[in-house]
Amino acid sequence: MAILEVEHLKKTYTTRLGSNRVEALKDVNFTVERGEFVAIMGESGSGKTTLLNLLAALDKPTGGQVRLNGKNLGELKEKEIAGFRRENLGFVFQDFNLLDTFSLRDNIYLPLVLEGKKYEEMSLRAEPIAKKLGITQILNKYPYEVSGGQKQRAAVARALITNPELVLADEPSGALDSHAADGLMKLFGEINEEGQTIVMVTHSVKAACSAKGVLFIKDGEVFHQLYRGSLGRDEMYQKISDTLTILATGGERDE
Template identity: 70%
Template sequence: MSLLEVRNVKKVYTTRLGANQVQALSNVNFSVEDGEYVAIMGESGSGKTTLLNILAALDRPTAGEILLNGKNTVEIKNKELSAFRRTNLGFVFQDFNLLDTFSLKDNIFLPLVLSGEQYPQMMQKLEPIAKKLEITHLLEKYPYEVSGGQKQRAAVARALITQPQLILADEPTGALDSRSTDQLLDLFQSINEDGQTIVMVTHSTKAASRAKRVLFIKDGEVFHQIYKANMSDEEMYAKISAALTVLATGGEQGE
């Protein structure tokens, strides 16, 4: 069953005085199944960040539909969008987006506090997540007291604690060293195996090779996709690298 459906999505930006128009997305169509782990790749300017912002309901398309579990997010009223995002979406960012004046625990609790949940219920939700992410001993520390990898684990915990339908990750390994990157990718794979649906935008071939499917965006459209199926991470890495070469050189790519 498709959890996310992207139908004929187009995005055109108009300059301030309306003199010029820039087409960021021209006709994007794809679906994501419940429990899938999808990476989105493309060169700078290809439209992948614009697409992620639209999936996150942070921006609206010029045309087209975004269906999350059958609900068209494009039609949600502005005053209802924040609550919709808190309830249905979890976010993991490259720069963590943690508040330095809050402990890791309070950062993780933030979406639940905004939803009006009580402390006992919040603790009940946090304990199994913190244990799985191996950050229980860090919860009282502040972001400036922990490593980049530990910050990102706290950010993942914040994304998971609302039990979202979909996690959207924007370059989640971009600010991490190689060891922390490997740990985060292992973590993403583990939570996906638990049934969590993930869509990740990344420049990293290594990160994308851990996903079950990779979509390549070129000139504002889905240009190609690769299913991992029974491939090893190394085989997937080689396939992705070949597809990126085709993207960069302007060649044609078959399925």
């Protein structure tokens, strides 16, 4: 069953003086099934970030629809958007977006604090997540006291604590060293195997290999979709690399 449906999505930006129009997204169509892990790839300027912003209800499309569980995000009223995001979406960012004046524990609790949950419930929800992510022993530390990999694990815990319908990740391994990045992608794979739906924007072929499918974007349109199926990790890596080469050298997009 499709949890996320993107139909004829368009986004056009007009310059300040109105003299120039930029088509960031032209006509994007795809679906994400419940429990899928999809990576979105493409060159800089291809429209990946614009697409992610629309999926996150951080921006409204010029045309088309984004539906999460049948709910058209473009029809959300301004006063509904923040609550909808907290209840349905979890976010993991490249730069972690942790508050340095909060402990890791309080950073993780923050979405539930905003929902008005009681401390006991927050603690009960956080405990198994922190244990799974291997950060139980550092919850009282502050972001500036821990490594990049530990910060990102705390950010993942914060994204998961609301039991979101969909986790959106923007270059989650981009600020990590290779060891921490590998660990994070392994965690993403495990979280996905437990049923969490994930959509991740990445430049990393290695990170994309953890996904069950890859959506390639070029010039504001879907260029190609690749599904893992029975492919091994090495085969997946090669297919992703080959597609990126075709994309970069001017190949034709899928019809």
